[in-house]
Amino acid sequence: MTKKLKVSKRSKFPPFMALDIMRQSTELAAQGADIVHLEIGQPSTAAPQKVNEAMAVALRETGSHGYSIAFGQSALRKRISQFYVEWYGARLHSENIAVTVGSSTAFALAFLSAFDEGDRIAIPNPGYPAYRNLMMAMGLEPLLVAAGAEQGWKPVLSEMEKWERLPDGLMIASPANPTGAVLSYSELADICSWCDSKGVRLISDEIYHGLAYGLRCDTALNYTKNAIIINSLSKYFSMTGWRIGWMIIPDDLLTPVEKLAQNLFISAPTPNQMAAVAAFDCSAELDNHVQRYAQNRDILLQGLPASLTEGAAPCQGAFYLFADISQYSDNSADFAARLLAERGVATTPGVDFDPIDGHRYLRLSFAGSTADMHEAVTRINSFIASLKINAA
Numbered sequence: 001m002t003k004k005l006k007v008s009k010r011s012k013f014p015p016f017m018a019l020d021i022m023r024q025s026t027e028l029a030a031q032g033a034d035i036v037h038l039e040i041g042q043p044s045t046a047a048p049q050k051v052n053e054a055m056a057v058a059l060r061e062t063g064s065h066g067y068s069i070a071f072g073q074s075a076l077r078k079r080i081s082q083f084y085v086e087w088y089g090a091r092l093h094s095e096n097i098a099v100t101v102g103s104s105t106a107f108a109l110a111f112l113s114a115f116d117e118g119d120r121i122a123i124p125n126p127g128y129p130a131y132r133n134l135m136m137a138m139g140l141e142p143l144l145v146a147a148g149a150e151q152g153w154k155p156v157l158s159e160m161e162k163w164e165r166l167p168d169g170l171m172i173a174s175p176a177n178p179t180g181a182v183l184s185y186s187e188l189a190d191i192c193s194w195c196d197s198k199g200v201r202l203i204s205d206e207i208y209h210g211l212a213y214g215l216r217c218d219t220a221l222n223y224t225k226n227a228i229i230i231n232s233l234s235k236y237f238s239m240t241g242w243r244i245g246w247m248i249i250p251d252d253l254l255t256p257v258e259k260l261a262q263n264l265f266i267s268a269p270t271p272n273q274m275a276a277v278a279a280f281d282c283s284a285e286l287d288n289h290v291q292r293y294a295q296n297r298d299i300l301l302q303g304l305p306a307s308l309t310e311g312a313a314p315c316q317g318a319f320y321l322f323a324d325i326s327q328y329s330d331n332s333a334d335f336a337a338r339l340l341a342e343r344g345v346a347t348t349p350g351v352d353f354d355p356i357d358g359h360r361y362l363r364l365s366f367a368g369s370t371a372d373m374h375e376a377v378t379r380i381n382s383f384i385a386s387l388k389i390n391a392a
Contacts, residue, residue, distance in 0.1 A: 013133045017352035018363075021336065025346035036376045037368060039346040041177065041319060043238040044368045045289055048282035051239065055275035064271040070261040072099025072246070073273045080246055083280050087209075090221045096249050098257055099268045103207050103232040103245035104130060109264070110228045110247065111138050113256040114169060114201045121169040121203075124155040126313075126322065126354035126361070128177045128205070143167055148357060153181040153313050157194050166198055172220075173205035175212055175317025178353045178363040182316040185218050192223035202227040207245075210236030210286070212317035213294050226250050235318070236286060237279045244268055244276045293319045296366035296373045303377035305384055308362075319367040322350065326360040328387050336362060342386075343379040 021039045029035045046052070058064040071077065077094040084090045100106040107130065115121065117139035123131050124147035132142045143163075147155045153176070160166065172191060174183040183191070195202040204220035204227050220227045232245030245268075249257050261267075300321050301309050311324030329335040332349035339345050339362075350361030366373055 010137045013136045016129055018348040021346055034344050036345045036372050038364045038376055039348045041365050042240045045238045047239045048285050050278040050282050051275050054278040058271040058274035064274055068267040068270050070258055070267055076273045076277050079277045079280050088219045090219055098247050098249055100245040101265050101268050102243040103230050106230045106245050106247040107134055109257050109260050110203050112260050113253050115140055119168040121171055122167040123171045126178055129352050131171055153179045169201040170195055171203045175208040177318055178320045178322045179313035180315035180318045180320050182212055182215050188218055189223045192220055196224055196226055204229045206231045208235050208318040215316055233279055242272050244272050296370055299373040300366055319365055321364045323362045323364055325362050330359050332359050332362050339383055343383045345376055345379050
């Protein structure tokens with residue numbers, strides 16, 4: 001009898017539900033269904049025009065078809081360094097910047113370079129599910145820090161102080177996915193100071209910077225030199241499929257991260273790096289997108305029933321509404337499945353982001369077109385009305 005081949009235990013973590021639902025909704029659309037996509041945090045707009053033009057130039061250059069060094073092309077790293085001066089007044093050496101294959105690879109590099117198997121990393125709950133999943137695959141232990149409605153949707157340092165053992169690392173995101181919560185400058189400064197004083201390695205996910213409504217976001221770089229800072233061109237810059245991210249690396253992790261990057265992906269795509277330099281000079285075009293996101297957010301907040309929005313997370317930044325469905329269901333996965341099947345609206349169940357209370361929430365992305373937001377409101381309201389009729 002042939003021995004059954006092994007499948008690793010490290011791969012036994014939950015699926016990324018948002019991508020599963022995107023696959024399902026795409027299959028339905030291919031069959032002719034009319035789907036409104038609110039499930040994925042992906043801008044509906046193309047890359048900036050200057051970037052597309054720069055890509056056309058890059059593809060005509062022979063040098064664009066080979067590897068770059070693992071940390072990325074010098075021109076792009078220097079432009080990212082200049083970007084931190086322009087946006088935050090923060091100065092850093094371009095040698096502390098690594099260009100990565102999207103931010104997801106940067107998370108993997110951060111976890112592998114800064115922690116050993118069995119180490120514990122605190123992450124806000126609700127939070128981005130890939131944090132937990134990657135940590136578990138690497139033998140790390142994610143520790144959920146309450147960051148829900150009772151905590152003002154932000155992690156509270158005093159919660160971790162109660163733990164018998166402090167974590168080895170702390171992961172934060174501001175603006176946060178799925179809640180859109182934004183840390184104030186003083187809150188960010190306190191977190192950075194606490195991590196430095198306690199010997200806790202901080203990882204700051206800043207990929208939604210530029211997407212805040214009536215607020216500005218600061219970088220952890222202005223408060224500590226020990227944090228790993230991660231960003232990408234996917235969200236504000238509207239370049240999800242280009243897979244260009246970056247990380248700012250403390251001096252003590254430069255060599256470990258470089259060795260890991262060399263072996264993990266060799267380099268980010270060279271022509272994409274060449275074209276990406278232009279992205280940092282497209283603020284006028286990109287800020288127009290932010291204005292549209294703000295309009296989309298208002299369409300959802302004003303058009304959906306108060307029962308969904310009054311208990312929702314603040315959505316001060318990013319492009320998500322973490323809606324409260326508790327008056328209608330205690331099973332967000334079932335609620336999302338029915339909403340897709342019965343009204344053609346694709347959303348992501350809250351349990352993807354919060355394994356404790358996520359059954360009460362549904363994430364709606366308002367990164368799409370304004371027309372889609374109006375249509376989504378109509379369909380969701382119709383679905384809610386049908387639930388009330390059935391309950392009666």
